[in-house]
Amino acid sequence: MTDDEELAWTVESSHVAYECPGFDIVHDEVTLPDGSRTDYDYVDEPPAVVVLPFTPNGDVVVIDEWRQAVGRVNHGLPAGSVEPGDDDLALAARRELREETGFEAGSVEPLTTVEPANGIGNSVHHHFVARDCEPSADQDLDHDEHILVDTRPYDELLAAARDGDLRDGRAVTALCFHELFGDSA
Template identity: 35%
Template sequence: MIKPWKILESRQTFKDKLLSLRTDRCQREDGHVVPAYHVLEFTDWATIIPITDEGNIVLIREYRHAGEIVLLGIPGGVLDPGETDAEMAARRELREETGYSAEEMIPVGSCYPNPAIQDNQIHYFLATGCQKTHVQSLDPNEEIEVVEMRYEEFLAYESLDAQHGLHAAALFYTERYFGKHPEKRP
């Protein structure tokens, strides 16, 4: 049976306000030593599937530098330092990135974005009864255009020019929720 590795040594090799890089020296159960295993340490993330009463999904269009693409996707972000409530972070991110607020925030799933190299989790929320209540309050490096589209249209996710794997997972969790609660489907 596979068992977790024993950490023989651990040191922080990089840190800034968004992430930390930890390098571990580990030993497997069979005695094999892994001399340097790098772990990206992030805070947890919250991602929102915002739906209006009219059945539209509220999307954001923004440039994603690592992929060098402009992406149409769903709002979300990191839990800020000191934040421990993923729902409150999701409400904050929705308001900041889109200017929308939700009547109800329903947790639909959580997962590890990439547990091979990252230690954080992403928490997905279906936000219902969304309506524009504020102006955007973007971070200095954010440039976001807000777009509404029919939820059914966004479900044809593979037709988008650029796709985000974590947003595809959000649709999986949301569709699973709608399968159990068909009365909530837009």
């Protein structure tokens, strides 16, 4: 028996307990490896793309957006859900960058893929580095998005992550992977 088989839960039944735009809450009845039964609820949401966008001079295109769950403005990076039919994640990253910021990328390369909160959700975030980003159009925001766009020096963004001023997990993950692996991620 492999570790996966030894640790796997068996789903006896599953249903969507709550639906809303952007995610669902799923309720599973499961049997644990020791044979006991319990229930488990989790957030079910589509995969997302996150973009670390650099301008030609090395600054980073950043966004400020209200986040109701934490009750404050979030300083972060462009990100958004992968839509049905998005077979090319790099194209989805380009689209999200353009829609949220009005910037167009000269190139887009994969950085990493993570499961940011796999204890409570099935989220998968695909991070990309975009280079030579230039303003090219107006933002094309969703009805519930209100986003301010700015550029910041990369070192300033890193300092904000170190100091705890940049708290968005997607942005911090992108910066950490970029610092660890740079263009070889």
